[in-house]
Amino acid sequence: MSAKSDITLTINGRAHAIHVEPRRTLADAIREDCGQTGTHIGCEHGICGACTVIVDGEPVRSCLMFAVQAAGKKIRTVEGLANGDTLHPMQQAFMDHHGLQCGFCTPGFLMLAVGVLECEPDISDDGLLDVLSSNLCRCTGYQNIIKAVRAAAKAMRKK
Amino acid sequence: MTAPAKFVGRSVPRLEDRPLLLGKGRFAADISFPGQLHMRVVRSNIAHGKIRSIDTSAALKLPGVHAVWTAADVAHIPPIPFRLTGLKTLEPYRQPVLAREVVRYVGEPVAVIFAEDAYLAEDAADLIEIDIQQGRATMLATEKPGAYEHDRSTEAGVLQKAYGDVDAAFKNAHSVVSLELSIGRHSGVPMETRGAIARYDEKRDILEMHGAAKVPHWNRDTLSQMLGLKRESVQLFEGHVGGGFGIRGEIYPEDVLVCAAALKFCRPIKWIEDRREHLIAANHSREQQHKIRAAIDKDGQILAIDDELFHDNGAYMRTHAATVPDLTAAMLPGPYRIPAYRATGHIRLTNKTPCGTYRAPGRYESSFVRERLLDAIAAKVGVDNVEIRRRNLIGKGAMPYALGLDTLGTKIIYDSGDYTALLDKALALADWKTLQANLEKRRAAGEKVGCGVAMFVEKSGLGPFDTVKIGLKSDGSIEVITGVASLGQGVETAVAQICADALGVNYSNIKVIHGQTDRIDKGMGAFASRVTVMCGEATRLAAVKLRAELLEVAAELMQSNADVLDIVDEQIVRRDRSSGPSMPLAELARARPGGLSAEATFESAHMVYPYGVHIAAVRVDADTGGVTVERYVIAYDVGKAVNPRLVEGQIAGGLAQGIGGALFEEFLYDEGGEPLSVTFADYLMPTAHEIPELSILVTEDAPSPLNPLGLKGAGEGGANPVGAAIASAIDDALGCPGAVTRLPMSPQRLKAIMNQGARDGRS
Helix, strand or coil: CCCCEEEEEEECCEEEEEEECCCCEHHHHHHHHCCCCCCCCCCCCCCCCCCEEEECCEEEECCCCEHHHHCCCEEECHHHCCECCECCHHHHHHHHCCCCCCCCCHHHHHHHHHHHHHHCCCCCHHHHHHHHCCCCCCCCCCHHHHHHHHHHHHHHHHC | CCCCCCCCCCCCCCCCHHHHHCCCCCCHHHCCCCCCEEEEEEECCCCCEEEEEEECHHHHHCCCEEEEECHHHHCCCCCCCCCCCCCHHHHHHECCCCCCCEECCCCCEEEEEEECCHHHHHHHHHCCEEEEEECCCCCCCCCCCCEEECCEECEEEEEEEEECCHHHHHHCCCEEEEEEEEECCECCCCCCCCEEEEEEECCCCEEEEECCCCCHHHHHHHHHHHHCCCHHHEEEECCCCCCCCCCCCCCCHHHHHHHHHHHHHCCCEEEECCHHHHHHHCCEECCEEEEEEEEECCCCCEEEEEEEEEEECCCCECCCCCHHHHHHHHHCCCCECCCEEEEEEEEECCCCCCECCCCCCCHHHHHHHHHHHHHHHHHHHCCCHHHHHHHHECCHHHCCEEEEEEECCEEEEECCCCHHHHHHHHHHHHCHHHHHHHHHHHHHCCCEEEEEEEEEECCECCCCEEEEEEEECCCCCEEEEECCCCCCCCHHHHHHHHHHHHHCCCHHHEEEEECECCCCCCCCCCCCCCHHHHHHHHHHHHHHHHHHHHHHHHHHHCCCCHHHEEEECCEEEECCCCCCCCEEHHHHHHHCCCCCEEEEEEECCCCECCEEEEEEEEEECCCCCCEEEEEEEEEEECCCCCCHHHHHHHHHHHHHHHHHHHHHCCCCECCCCCECCCCCCCCCCCCHHHCCEEEEEEECCCCCCCCCCCCCCCCCCCCCCHHHHHHHHHHHHHCCCCCCCECCCCHHHHHHHHHHHHHCCCC
């Protein structure tokens, strides 16, 4: 344990001034210190991807990053996806295609897919499958997640 | 009378989705209370041994550490009782909430830390020194039983299920087919780890536990008994639950500890499990070995089956007691006519994580065993795997079919089914002949590809009852309150659909409250694919009652007769006129504030039995032994699908878990009892890459005669025979019937089979 430091996390455009130990993970800081509990923690060793958020445009595992490393960067979480009452095309596609059951892994999949499609809107179907295989879901058997993300990719390209 | 179905049978969007998609879910870890302490469990890192001493002094000196408990602090708390199938002989093997004198598995709770912060609690846990005199670890349930403690054996019990004259059948058989088969240790492993948050309000004398799941009412009763509280003083609250699969929501030591600590310290106590803990401490499942024999006639018709099974339950008997071996033995006969049957189940304790149920408990195991046996019989008499099943299936005319066995306190009576018809439909969907011809061609070109088929009967809709209360709220919306629980399967939507049709309102105006013990006094929870059947019918009954009541009151207010009134789209209208006065439900609610509600109970002494067919096509990599599932077909008859898309979702999810257990997932240990599968890098769950193209056919050919909608449960048929179907397909790919005798069929094991085959002169 060592001394806490003052940092500012910018989450979905809002600044959160927090006081954290150097060892505090970004996931814990987002959830516990900034109160944004939509980001979930599934394994804390970087495999399940439930804690995926977008940091400076890239999807990252927030359990593998320290909060202090994210200071000054732009962080986006699931809470920032919808536009008022209107769901983001990715959220809408998950609903339309029954891409979620218990919903625990869903924020991670949403942020992973949105992050990748924003960088690479024309990613191939195979490429997308590779990307999606980096997160774990235990309920859906993945097929509906894949369908949802493909549909959302189309919708996002049209925008 | 009720309105025609507008919602039941339609794939309407889920009511559950929006908050989950917006990140507004309330999972266990999302719940915090001011002033809470964080609990951290210190676990044994020795598989078996005597506790010589526990030194907590260094931990207690750490600023922010509030207390440390060991067994002495919870000596007043009894071991965790059984919820199901609680044989008396198993009771001495129940788990204490903290290890008393002996530790029995790596991961067993030995002490708990209470601290101001979760990181700090973990620091403190590192400072606890436990001195254990290591003993011998029992790692195999098949070895000769030894001493558990004192004069108690590691064989906790032996169960037997039998009917007919098995010995005579074997004496008179044309031939006998014998197999030894085993299923690996794996489990549900939900994406959300376990968690529990308790707080005690002294003023109201109410202990609350949040993070409850699956069976909140049973857990309320049990926690109150264990802690010596009035039943009325304990309330459980279910939030969102990140997957259940049988293992989540049972009472574990940690649930009891947070409650006991909240009482003792009068501060909220929060415990959130980490993934390593989950993989060594939450229920494991499935590990069994079977020695099975079939007596057959010259055509391969089964005359008798005799099975001896060894069930590895790990270090203690937890809440499920004998449930898994009992279901294994009771459901093993499946869809076939078996004139004489005997299963002997040895319930054995080892020094591994204790076990419980996992989706299709006992059936994933017994379907693997039974279907392997059918394939072996086919090979023995020289017919194909489909033909052998046709020859043995129970005919439609035999329904309802009393199996002559019981389980979960019910007699097994297959309520309805046309197994042969479903087999035909599945084969047609798979285009079986073309599929086989294509695979044959590819095999001729040197590929190792093959296909397999497996059949099964599931059970669902376990009673004995479910009660539902439905009320009209002041804004005209409807509230359904039930004692079932949601684990992500879509309970709210399915129940709302049933209620909507019976009442005459839109399903999206119905709020379904579940898992809250303060809202309804009784409840059975969510397990055994029981919710849609039991709660669904209770909901329908209550909605019919409420509808009659609403029409009575409306008739008074509208100076009309209830007989000519109807509820259509949240309006009371006259059925005898196309126009004329109508009254919104909200107005009715205002006229009788809080007074319009109905309650109904559905009782059922018997389960209902869906059935299905799985067909798998696989490719085996000759170099690595890796298996790719290329295609998968599932036909499943659920009697009546309330929401077909949700049923398909259940099937697809079950398949993925089934594939995990068939090819990838296994809790491995070294010979000293050290667990080797403690991260997601060692315990391999399928990703999007491993799941094949899937065709699902949901049929409604055999509605259940035991409830008016004809419902059967749909939660477990996706997982049930996956190990069996994939094993059969691998055999076919290798051209070696009976090659697969154990699950999971890992690349190493398959490579060994292929190497052995090469030495034996097979291709």
